[in-house]
Amino acid sequence: MLREFLVARTVCHSNSLPLTLSARSLPRLHMIIRVGLVRERVNRNDRAIVALVMLAHGMVHTYELSIPIFVSIWLSEYTTVELGLAAVPVTTASLGVMVGLGFALFGLGALPGGVLVDRVGSKRLIVACLAGMSASFVLLAAAPNLVVVALALILWGAAASVYHPAGLRLISTGVEERGTGFAYHGIAGNLGIGFGPFLTALLLLFFDWQLVAGVLAIPALVAAVFATRADFEEQAAVTAADGGAGTSADKSSTGVSSLGEFFTESRALFASGFALVFAVVMFSGLYYRGVTTFLPDLIDSVLDIDPVPLSALLPTALVPGSAAGAPTLELELYVYAGLLTIGVVGQYVGGKLTDRIPTERGLVVGFAALAVVAVAFLPVASLGVAPLLAICALLGFFLFMVQPFYQATVAEYTPAGLRGLSYGFTYLGVFGVGALGGAIAGFVLDVANSTTLFLVLAGFAAAASLLGVTLLRKRATPA
Template identity: 65%
Template sequence: MNRNDRSIVALVMLAHGMVHTYELSLPIFVTIWLMEFDVVNLGLTQLDVTAATLGWVVTAGYGLFGIGALPGGVLVDRIGSRRLISLCLFGMAGSFVLLGLSPNLVVVTLALLCWGAAASVYHPAGLALISKGMNERGTGFAYHGIAGNVGIGLGPLLTAILLVFLDWTTVAMLLAVPALVAGAYATRAKFDESAAVDAGAGGSSKADAGVGSFAEFVTESKRLIAGGLAVVFLVVICSGLFYRGVLTFLPDLLSGLDTFDPIPLASLLPAGLADALGVEAGSGRMLKPERYFYSGLLMVGVLGQYAGGKLTDRLPVEWGLVGAFGALAVLAVLFLPVVNAGLAPLLVFGAILGFFLFVIQPFYQATVAEYTPAGTRGLSYGYTYLGVFGVGALGGALAGTILTYATPTALFTTLAGIAVAGALFGFYLARKNGAATGSEVTSD
C-alpha cells in the first residue's frame, strides 16, 4: 500500500472498530434490560417487557442505523467521507452518554435512536472512501473488516468485564470515551479521497460529483437498479436478517444452558486480590460465561473478514456469496443439536459460526463495487446498508417475537430459510452475469 492507502486504512479501521464496538455491545445490555425493566410506560398504556418488546426496541436503533445509511450515502458523495466519519464518532459518544443517563426504557430507546442516526453514515462514508481512495481496494476491505471485527469482539468483551464491577449505566458512559478520542483523531486526518478513481470512468453518470438534487437522486437510483443493484439489495437484506436474527438474543439464549451457569467472581480470584477489589463471597458479583462465549465467537470473525476480503480478489464474488450463505444455512440447522451436545462441540461450532457470519461481508461489499459506478459509490453503499442494517434490523424483532411466541427451533429454521434465499440470489447473479467464466460485469 502507498502512503495515501495507509492513511485511509488507519482512519477507517479506527472508525469501523468504534461503530461495531457499540453495535455488538447492545445484546449484552439486552440481557440486563430484560431483568431491569418490567414495563414500558407509554403514557396512555403500558407494555410488559419481553423478548418481543426488547426486540422491537433494539430494532428501532438498529433500523435507523440502516435507514440513515441512504441519506448518508448521498451526503458522502457531496461533502466527503472525512467530515461524516468525524460526525459519526462524536454522535455515537453522545448517544452512549445519554444511554448511561437513561432512567427507563423510553429513554433507552431514544438513546438507541440517536446512536443509530450517528452510526448510520459510517458505512457509506468508510466504504466509499476505500473504493475511491485506495489502489489496493480488496486489501483495504480486508483490513477494514478486521478492524470491525476487533471492535465487534473486544467491545462486548470489554462491556462484559466492566459489568462485573460496575452497573450498566456507568459502563455505558465509560464506553463513550473511546469514540470521543477517535473523533478528535478523525478531524485531523488528511488524504486524497479520490486517488484511485479514473477520471474517465463512469463519465456518463451525472453523479460523478455526487447527487445534488432530488431529481438526480431518483435518476441515479434508477441507474443503479438497472445496473443490477436490485438483486444485490436482496442479497444484503438476507445477510442482515440472518446476522441480526442470530446475534440479538444469542447471549440470552445461551444463558439458559447449564453449561453457562453464572460463576461467583469471588471463587475465581485469590483471596488477596478479591479483598483488594472489594469482591466478597456472597456479594452477588457473577461472571456470566455466555457473554465471553459471545465475544469469542465474534472475535473469530476477524479471520472470516480477512479471508473474505482476500478471496474477493481471487474468485467471482457471486460464487463467494453462494458458498457463504450455503454454509450459514447448514449452521442454522445444526445450531440446536450442537448446543445440546456439550461444551466442547459448542466451542468448535461457535468458532465456525463466527467465521462464516463475517466471511460473507467482504463479498457483498465488493459486489456493490462491481455493480455500481464510482460517482455514486456513496449512494450505492447507502442502499447497501439500508438493506443490511435497516431492513436487516427486523431480524432482531423477528427473533424476539419467535422466541416469545414460538421456540428456538422455529427461529433457527427461519434463519436457515433466509440463508437459502440469499444463496439463491447469489446463484442468480452468478448465472446471469457469467461469473464462473469471468464474464465482464457492467460498471456503467
C-alpha cells in the first residue's frame, strides 16, 4: 500500500497521468491517495506533539532539579530572612520551608491545572508554563534577598504545576501511538532530571549563582517561542484511543465548567477504576520521593571517596578561586545524576511495552521489581562499589519504567473529555501526596535506620503491585 501511495503521489505531482492508467483504476487510486495522506497527517501530528512535550517536559525537570543545587549556596551566603517586623535565621529548616512552598505548588497546582486544560486546551497552558518558568528564573537572578527568592520559587511552582496535566492530556488525546509518545515524553523528563543538576553544578563552578539563574532562564523562553509556533491537532487520537467509561462525560465533552460540575465529575471518576489507579500513583510518589531524598548521602557513605579538587582535572588558569579555596567535585552527586539518567532506558522500555501488554500487568511487574530492589539494596550495596552501582542502575531503571504504565493506565480508565482533570488528580497524588515520602523517610531514619527505611519503601511498592493485580482482575472480569 505504501509503495502504491508513493507512486500515486508522484503521479499526482506530474502534469499528466500515464497512458496505462485506466478509468477503472481511478477509484482505487483515489482511495490510496486518501489513505496515504491521512497517514502522513497523523504521523506529522504525532511528531509535532511529541517534539513539543519532550521539550517542555525536559525543561520542567531541569528547573525542578536545579533549585536544590542553589540551596547550599543560599545557606552560606545569607544569615537571615528579613520579613519586615521580624528576621528569621537562615537554617536548613527555614530554607526547607521556603523551597518547599515552590515544590508544594508544583504538586498542588496540578489539579486546578488539570481542570483548566480541559477548558482552554494543552498548547496554551504549555506556552504559559514555559514562559512562567523563564520569568521565575529572571526574578531569581535579580533577587536582592531571600524574600524575593521565595517569591521566584513560588512563581516557578505555579507555572510548572500545569505542565503534567497539559502535556499528558495532549499525548493521550492527540497521539495515535500513545505508548511511544509516553516513552519519549518520559525520556525527555529523565534527561532533564539528570542534566539539570549537572549543568547547574557545572556552571556554578565558574559563575555567580544569580548569573547562572539568569542563563537558565533563556532555554525556557526559547522553548515558549517554539511552542507558540507548533502546529498540531490536539484531539486527533480521541476516536482511536478514547478512555474508559464510568463518568458522565463522553469524549466530546470539554471538561468541567463550574464548581458543582467539578465535584460531580470528580465523584464519578473516583467511583470508577480510576480510584485504584490514583492509589497506585500515590504509592509511586511516596516511593519515589522517599528513595531519592536521602540516596546521595547513602551513596556517599558507601563510596567513601573524598571530593576531587577541580584543579586536579583542569589547568590552574581555568580553576576559579585560590588554590586553598578551589571548588571540588562531589562524586556521589554525579553517581546520583547517572542513576537518574539511567531512567531514560526504563522510560523507553516501559512506554514501548504499554503498546504491547496490558498496562495493569506492567504495573504489577514493575512495582514488584521495585519492592525486590528495595529489600536487596543495602545487602547488595554493602558488597562494594561495583555492586552498589549495579543495584543503583536497577533502581533507576524500574523507578522510571513504571511511569509510562500508570500514565497510560490513567488514559484507559478515564474519558477523553476529563483527561486533564484525571491527570491533575494523578500528579496531585504523585507530587502532592508523594511529597510526604521525603518526610516519612526522614522520620524513619531519625527513629530507626536505613534498613527500616528500605523495608517501608518495599511496602509502598508491594501495595502498588497488589493494586495492579486488582486492576488486572477487573479487566479480566466481563462487564
